[in-house]
Every structure is written in structure tokens, then in C-alpha cells.
Amino acid sequence: MKILIVGSGGREHAIAWKIAQSPKADKIYCAPGNAGIGEYAECVPIGAMEFEKLAAFAKEKEIDLTVVGMDDPLVGGIVDVFESQGLRIFGPRKNAAILEGSKAFSKDLMKKYNIPTAAYENFDDPEKALAYLETAQFPIVLKADGLALGKGVLICNTLEEAKDGVREIMLDKHFGAAGNRMVIEEFMTGREVSVLSFVDGKTIKCMTSAQDHKRALDGDQGLNTGGMGTFSPSPFYTPEIDEFCQKHIYQPTVDAMAAEGRPFKGVIFFGLMLTEKGPKVLEYNARFGDPEAQVVLPRMKNDIVDVFEACIDGTLDQIDLQFEDNAAVCVVLASGGYPVSYEKGFPIEGLENLKGKEGVYVFHAGTKLENGRFVTNGGRVLGVTATGPDLKTARANAYKAVKQVTFEKAYCRSDIGKAIDEA
Ligand code: AMP
Ligand code: GLY
Numbered sequence: 001m002k003i004l005i006v007g008s009g010g011r012e013h014a015i016a017w018k019i020a021q022s023p024k025a026d027k028i029y030c031a032p033g034n035a036g037i038g039e040y041a042e043c044v045p046i047g048a049m050e051f052e053k054l055a056a057f058a059k060e061k062e063i064d065l066t067v068v069g070m071d072d073p074l075v076g077g078i079v080d081v082f083e084s085q086g087l088r089i090f091g092p093r094k095n096a097a098i099l100e101g102s103k104a105f106s107k108d109l110m111k112k113y114n115i116p117t118a119a120y121e122n123f124d125d126p127e128k129a130l131a132y133l134e135t136a137q138f139p140i141v142l143k144a145d146g147l148a149l150g151k152g153v154l155i156c157n158t159l160e161e162a163k164d165g166v167r168e169i170m171l172d173k174h175f176g177a178a179g180n181r182m183v184i185e186e187f188m189t190g191r192e193v194s195v196l197s198f199v200d201g202k203t204i205k206c207m208t209s210a211q212d213h214k215r216a217l218d219g220d221q222g223l224n225t226g227g228m229g230t231f232s233p234s235p236f237y238t239p240e241i242d243e244f245c246q247k248h249i250y251q252p253t254v255d256a257m258a259a260e261g262r263p264f265k266g267v268i269f270f271g272l273m274l275t276e277k278g279p280k281v282l283e284y285n286a287r288f289g290d291p292e293a294q295v296v297l298p299r300m301k302n303d304i305v306d307v308f309e310a311c312i313d314g315t316l317d318q319i320d321l322q323f324e325d326n327a328a329v330c331v332v333l334a335s336g337g338y339p340v341s342y343e344k345g346f347p348i349e350g351l352e353n354l355k356g357k358e359g360v361y362v363f364h365a366g367t368k369l370e371n372g373r374f375v376t377n378g379g380r381v382l383g384v385t386a387t388g389p390d391l392k393t394a395r396a397n398a399y400k401a402v403k404q405v406t407f408e409k410a411y412c413r414s415d416i417g418k419a420i421d422e423a
Contacts, residue, residue: 008032010290028041048068119186123184124180141187193279249272327387
């Protein structure tokens, strides 16, 4: 088969690596890809939002399957464009990707179908949002409705902060059109867990759990980022919690989308908060997590091409999804200054130390090749994943590996996976 991947981050590198394990994959392309992905795929310089160009490319190269890694093209309707031209593609249509594309939609869906989530109100009028805050309890959470690069969530401790937040989102449009509407919701406390799942419109099969570290600095300090590291599985996600979520969150979400005439095919990523009152949904994403994919996919036993095809064909019930009984930790090596401002173009040293090392995977995010050398080309540069028989060993292996790679102003958190010591 000829397979095209759409995207350019560490997640897409992990997807490309996993697809490359499949005996079915004869040729892999990635648009636009990055320097690391080039090891498994031919990278083509077409942007992820250039749907017509991508579809023309898929026709010209007789691509059998396209896999979309990123949220923007999914929410923008890439799947509809491909399907209308008779092309096979893995991912939700536009009317289902709204599960991630509009937080107001997803909150209303959860309310209508009794799926546990934080109490909330939606607003499209800033004056009404400001008035609502006068009687609210603090801290409180403000969310821009649309996609905002993972940055559209503000946790506000005081009325003044929250009023400023509403103005930033709805009047100053800090997150652009994503802030035309907003959600104001109850602040929840607990541990966060990411559960990714494959969905074929009616059947859902969950992958192993993971936990992200969204803040830039150790001890969960600093600004929110795209994710500074992950571990899998989460020791806090017990079989009892899984049973509850299967019954009250996962299947009900899939059924709700089907009942709304928006059958979901692709990956649903459940961002959960394990609260004292049970698990609740923080957010839905309509794609693999980044860097969750970098710890989940190395543990997956199945041929991922079979799973993609089963989702498209509606035969996921026939797939026995299996994961290794081990653990994985991914440490992201970022450019100093990320997520605010940082320099690019520094040579990356030491990659050869990790090449071919068993149980170690270097997934590139922001890199490019310059005169035959890998150089930094983004905020998150690399994700170094290591596996091990248990989480502590995997964590030790990941930190041992990440120390062998360096570039000017390289930065990583030193406490990825520290939470497992409390399990
Ligand atoms: P989201 O993009 O919706 O996942 O939000 C980003 C991060 O904000 C989450 O990973 C949580 O850490 C935090 N967050 C979002 N909603 C809430 C909430 N209702 N209560 C507490 N923290 C939240
Ligand atoms: N790691 C969080 C996300 O992919 O949204």
C-alpha cells in the first residue's frame, strides 16, 4: 500500500514509525513532514491545510490510505474533501471533528447525554459573560470555543483576573476567531489522564492510558505548552476507573455523536480529570495526542494499518487491540525560551549515540536538515522515548537517553514521570 501522513510534528513521526512496521506499507509519504520523518517517509512540501493540493497529490501517486495527525485540517474538513473525491482517509469528517473544534458544542453534547464533565455556561456575548462572573465561585476556568494551539484555557483565581480573561478572549481576540464564543466552567482538581481510542462510528477500542506534562517548567510551573513529556500507562488509571469510563464516558460519547447524525471515525482523545467525585471529561480531541502518541504507539502490538482500515470500514469490533505489558516515558527536548520566544538553527549533536538502541525512540518535532546535519527548527525539537519493564525503569532509560543529545540552549523538564513515585 501507499500511505500518506498529513502533519509535521513528533506525533506524526511516531505514526510514520508505527506505519513503517506494517508489512502492508510499501511506500510512505508525509506532507509536509520533518527531517526525522524523512527516515521512513518521503516528505512532500504541501501544507496540511492545502486540501485540494493534497488530494491531487494522493490521486497522482495513487495513495491507498491517508492518515491525518493534526487537528486543524480535521476541523477544517480535509476528510470531507478527500472522501468527495473517492480517496480513502482516516479521521473524522468536519461534522464530527467539531468534538474538538468547538468546546461549546462538546459541553452541550456532554450535558445532553449525561456524560460527566465540569458544570459550565456558554457565552457569545462578552457583557453576559462579565455579568455571570459577578456571582461565580473562584478559581474558575475560561475557555475560548475554537482551536487555539492548546493555549485557549485560562484558570482565573479572582474576579478581576477572570474579567480580564473574558476581555482578552472575546474583545481583544487573543486567540482570534476561536474567541467569538467561550465556555466558563467550574474548576476541578485531581489527576489528569489522557485516554486515546480508535472509533469506527459505533465501536470504540481504547488504547493504553498516558499522562502529559503541559507546563513548561519543573513542578508544573510556568506557561502551558504543547506538552513537555508523557508516560504510559498511568498508574492512577485503575481497572475500576476504566470500567466507569467505558460505561459512562467512552461508549456514550460515540453513541451521542451517532445519535446527533455526526458519526465519529478516527481517534477520540479523552482528556480526563480523576476528581473525588469520579472521572470527568476535561476536553475531547479528535486526533492522537502529542506527545501521548510517542509513548502509546511504541507499546502497541497491532499492525496499525489494520486498525486504521477497520475504523474506516466499520469493522473495529473484529480487532483485538493489544499493548505490551511494559511502560514508556517520553522527555521532550525543547529550545530554551519555548513557549514564548526561542532561536532556531542550532546543530543537534549526539543523535548517532541513540541510533538503533533497543527500546529508545527519537521522535523529531522541530528539526530540519541543513547541509546534511540535523538542526533545530521549532520550540519542541525532539521527543526521546524509552521503554522499560516498569515506569521507573522507563523513566531512568529516557533520561539516560536524552542526556546523550544536545544543542545550544536545549531544555527539558527534569521531572517527567515524577508523579509515578506517588502511586
Ligand atoms: P484543555 O485544553 O481543555 O485540556 O485545558 C488545558 C488544561 O487546562 C488541562 O489540561 C487542565 O490542566 C486545565 N483545565 C482545563 N479545564 C479545567 C477545569 N475545568 N478545571 C481545572 N483545570 C482545567
Ligand atoms: N498533549 C496534548 C494534546 O495533544 O493536545
